[in-house]
Amino acid sequence: xxxxxxxxxxxxxxxxxxxxxxxxxxxxxxxxxxxxxxxxxxxxxxxxxxxxxxxxxxxxxxxxxxxxxxxxxxxxxxxxxxxxxxxxxxxxxxxxxxxxxxxxxxxxxxxxxxxxxxxxxxxxxxxxxxxxxxxxxxxxxxxxx
Amino acid sequence: xxxxxxxxxxxxxxxxxxxxxxxxxxxxxxxxxxxxxxxxxxxxxxxxxxxxxxxxxxxxxxxxxxxxxxxxxxxxxxxxxxxxxxxxxxxxxxxxxxxxxxxxxxxxxxxxxxxxxxxxxxxxxxxxxxxxxxxxxxxxxxxxxxxxxxxxxxxxxxxxxxxxxxxxxxxxxxxxxxxxxxxxxxxxxxxxxxxxxxxxxxxxxxxxxxxxxxxxxxxxxxxxxxxxxxxxxxxxxxxxxxxxxxxxxxxxxxxxxxxxxxxxxxxxxxxxxxxxxxxxxxxxxxxxxxxxxxxxxxxxxxxxxxxxxxxxxxxxxxxxxxxxxxxxxxxxxxxxxxxxxxxxxxxxxxxxxxxxxxxxxxxxxxxxxxxxxxxxxxxxxxxxxxxxxxxxxxxxxxxxxxxxxxxxxxxxxxxxxxxxxxxxxxxxxxxxxxxxxxxxxxxxxxxxxxxxxxxxxxxxxxxxxxxxxxxxxxxxxxxxxxxxxxxxxxxxxxxxxxxxxxxxxxxxxxxxxxxxxxxxxxxxxxxxxxxxxxxxxxxxxxxxxxxxxxxxxxxxxxxxxxxxxxxxxxxxxxxxxxxxxxxxxxxxxxxxxxxxxxxxxxxxxxxxxxxxxxxxxxxxxxxxxxxxxxxxxxxxxxxxxxxxxxxxxxxxxxxxx
Numbered sequence: 001x002x003x004x005x006x007x008x009x010x011x012x013x014x015x016x017x018x019x020x021x022x023x024x025x026x027x028x029x030x031x032x033x034x035x036x037x038x039x040x041x042x043x044x045x046x047x048x049x050x051x052x053x054x055x056x057x058x059x060x061x062x063x064x065x066x067x068x069x070x071x072x073x074x075x076x077x078x079x080x081x082x083x084x085x086x087x088x089x090x091x092x093x094x095x096x097x098x099x100x101x102x103x104x105x106x107x108x109x110x111x112x113x114x115x116x117x118x119x120x121x122x123x124x125x126x127x128x129x130x131x132x133x134x135x136x137x138x139x140x141x142x143x144x145x
Numbered sequence: 146x147x148x149x150x151x152x153x154x155x156x157x158x159x160x161x162x163x164x165x166x167x168x169x170x171x172x173x174x175x176x177x178x179x180x181x182x183x184x185x186x187x188x189x190x191x192x193x194x195x196x197x198x199x200x201x202x203x204x205x206x207x208x209x210x211x212x213x214x215x216x217x218x219x220x221x222x223x224x225x226x227x228x229x230x231x232x233x234x235x236x237x238x239x240x241x242x243x244x245x246x247x248x249x250x251x252x253x254x255x256x257x258x259x260x261x262x263x264x265x266x267x268x269x270x271x272x273x274x275x276x277x278x279x280x281x282x283x284x285x286x287x288x289x290x291x292x293x294x295x296x297x298x299x300x301x302x303x304x305x306x307x308x309x310x311x312x313x314x315x316x317x318x319x320x321x322x323x324x325x326x327x328x329x330x331x332x333x334x335x336x337x338x339x340x341x342x343x344x345x346x347x348x349x350x351x352x353x354x355x356x357x358x359x360x361x362x363x364x365x366x367x368x369x370x371x372x373x374x375x376x377x378x379x380x381x382x383x384x385x386x387x388x389x390x391x392x393x394x395x396x397x398x399x400x401x402x403x404x405x406x407x408x409x410x411x412x413x414x415x416x417x418x419x420x421x422x423x424x425x426x427x428x429x430x431x432x433x434x435x436x437x438x439x440x441x442x443x444x445x446x447x448x449x450x451x452x453x454x455x456x457x458x459x460x461x462x463x464x465x466x467x468x469x470x471x472x473x474x475x476x477x478x479x480x481x482x483x484x485x486x487x488x489x490x491x492x493x494x495x496x497x498x499x500x501x502x503x504x505x506x507x508x509x510x511x512x513x514x515x516x517x518x519x520x521x522x523x524x525x526x527x528x529x530x531x532x533x534x535x536x537x538x539x540x541x542x543x544x545x546x547x548x549x550x551x552x553x554x555x556x557x558x559x560x561x562x563x564x565x566x567x568x569x570x571x572x573x574x575x576x577x578x579x580x581x582x583x584x585x586x587x588x589x590x591x592x593x594x595x596x597x598x599x600x601x602x603x604x605x606x607x608x609x610x611x612x613x614x615x616x617x618x619x620x621x622x623x624x625x626x627x628x629x630x631x632x633x634x635x636x637x638x639x640x641x642x643x644x645x646x647x648x649x650x651x652x653x654x655x656x657x658x659x660x661x662x663x664x665x666x667x668x669x670x671x672x673x674x675x676x677x678x679x680x681x682x683x684x685x686x687x688x689x690x691x692x693x694x695x696x697x698x699x700x701x702x703x704x705x706x707x708x709x710x711x712x713x714x715x716x717x718x719x720x721x722x723x724x725x726x727x728x729x730x731x732x733x734x735x736x737x738x739x740x741x742x743x744x745x746x747x748x749x750x751x752x753x754x755x756x757x758x759x760x761x762x763x764x765x766x767x768x769x770x771x772x773x774x775x776x777x778x779x780x781x782x783x784x785x786x787x788x789x790x791x792x793x794x795x796x797x798x799x800x801x802x
Contacts, residue, residue, distance in 0.1 A: 049798040114438075114444040117416070117445060117446035118441070119417055119420040120420055120430055120437055128431055129435070130435060131438050
């Protein structure tokens with residue numbers, strides 16, 4: 001059984017870190033995923049602060065493997081506006097390589113910026129965009145198989 | 146259909162199936178709320194009755210009979226009875242309860258749409274009311290339309306009663322309902338006049354996957370009602386089977402609306418402007434958001450004319466009850482819309498309307514001019530689509546650059562057009578697109594289109610930005626003229642002069658005019674020593690930050706300069722006086738005479754020198770104090786700076802935005 005990503009961009013400038021969007025495939029154990037994502041936020045914050053005055057380069061937006069726990073791995077990515085993307089991947093899914101994860105995050109980031117272009121979207125709102133949903137679904141389907 | 150069966154005035158009213166459906170529909174339209182048992186809105190009912198074209202007194206009778214007057218409202222039962230009575234009246238039977246017991250044709254309602262269109266000024270109230278009734282269609286107007294050759298078949302979707310029956314007045318013609326008439330759909334479509342507030346749209350959204358047919362008429366009506374104009378009927382448009390096509394009038398209307406927002410047809414409507422405009426349509430925000438997503442194909446936060454038309458069209462469709470598609474229909478793609486604007490229109494009369502849109506497309510497709518001509522000659526879709534695909538792909542990088550160059554744009558902050566133009570010029574694309582009104586770029590660090598854009602552009606443009614910014618930094622200021630050194634040199638010389646004057650007076654040539662022998666005159670000495678001391682103070686610190694001290698001292702020097710100069714002539718005079726006697730002494734007079742004035746001068750000078758020394762010492766002390774104070778200030782400023790820097794460093798990882 002493939003269990004993959006729970007994706008959640010989390011908005012941080014207000015220091016509240018609430019999820020803008022959460023999705024998981026398959027949908028069982030979703031609560032566990034939510035919990036994992038939430039705890040991983042601390043790791044993300046730590047990584048951001050550790051960078052300090054580091055250049056905000058796109059390469060550094062990808063935080064890499066945050067920590068491997070139990071039977072899943074957590075990857076993080078942060079945008080320049082401190083919106084965080086967290087991906088939880090089943091550890092048994094060894095086919096997923098780092099650059100694939102990177103490309104997934106890049107796609108997510110692109111879709112997120114597309115959403116931001118929409119004047120009807122207020123930053124900080126939960127994301128209801130169908131285009132975003134479709135993109136996420138297709139991505140997850142693609143990589144789960 | 147229970148109420149129908151259970152008559153209100155204790156009258157069992159048998160309704161045929163068709164009648165039931167008809168009445169249910171009409172009732173649904175008239176009722177203000179979703180509750181099936183709610184009473185029909187009085188105004189809607191009144192209109193409906195008026196539309197039946199019965200005389201007023203007949204209507205009064207009907208209302209009385211059906212029991213609405215008694216009950217005070219038009220409940221379902223009353224409504225149905227009333228409708229039946231209307232049918233009876235229309236078929237010539239007397240308005241009595243007995244007459245409705247028999248089978249009657251359906252009541253006919255005309256002129257409803259006209260009234261409603263006049264009445265409804267806002268799109269919110271107009272619903273094309275496409276209803277999907279999977280079962281037998283409503284033949285409400287079957288009789289009226291019989292002459293149109295429309296079938297009484299349940300399968301055929303009779304258009305709205307207001308449709309274009311030949312007998313109807315010209316105002317009905319506005320509805321381009323001609324299409325769809327002869328078409329027999331699979332019976333799922335019905336186009337009812339936009340006369341009623343349609344609650345059905347709410348219901349049918351779920352059902353209708355293909356709420357397409359006949360929607361154009363709705364759009365046409367809607368557009369006209371929106372513009373509150375009565376345009377001549379354009380029955381030439383044959384896009385009958387696609388609600389996602391934009392008719393000519395609609396396109397014109399959209400064009401006009403675009404102009405009101407943005408006079409230049411070639412440039413964009415920004416996000417906020419469009420948002421305000423579309424919000425007026427009173428659609429819910431999530432839907433508007435979805436419409437935007439669909440129509441803003443290049444995801445730049447701004448709408449071109451084509452995108453705007455698409456968005457507007459979607460809004461119009463949505464208001465008419467059509468569910469929003471998940472994907473932008475092909476006919477609403479900007480490519481297609483711009484192609485369509487180029488194609489020669491079948492009706493030459495409307496060609497003028499496209500003269501405006503032509504420059505738009507031509508400008509954006511300069512290098513394909515020859516192909517454009519071929520397009521014009523050959524009105525096929527395939528070629529232009531290919532062309533425009535190419536062009537859009539070229540346009541995209543340009544827009545990507547333009548958008549990417551706005552990395553620093555804040556959310557909902559308008560960007561200066563100059564900035565855009567500058568950056569676009571740096572990228573020098575072939576297509577001269579005018580970005581006059583550039584989008585409100587929400588935090589668009591990078592943008593994406595349906596076709597992937599090269600991301601590297603973002604960095605190239607940012608490097609250009611950085612280069613520009615760096616180049617704009619002012620060069621370091623030139624070094625200050627170091628008068629101090631000159632002064633110092635003069636200082637030394639003066640010192641030397643001071644020493645030497647006491648020792649050897651005669652034969653000592655006066656110093657150059659720039660450096661008058663100050664010690665000779667007490668006043669000049671004061672001035673000179675004031676100058677000397679600052680110079681002395683200046684020399685020890687020799688810190689760059691002592692420039693403020695320098696600055697303070699320098700102003701003192703210029704005032705002293707004129708003083709010096711003032712005294713200079715005096716000095717010079719004195720010098721000359723002194724010199725002349727000395728010279729004269731040396732030259733002509735014997736030593737006796739020379740001694741005499743020399744002795745006098747020497748004693749005077751002694752005294753003068755002593756006073757000068759005292760005063761200089763005082764001045765020295767004052768300046769030394771000043772110096773130490775300034776040094777302290779400097780240290781404090783240093784400390785503050787260090788403190789702020791540490792604070793900044795501490796805060797930086799937390800609040801970088």
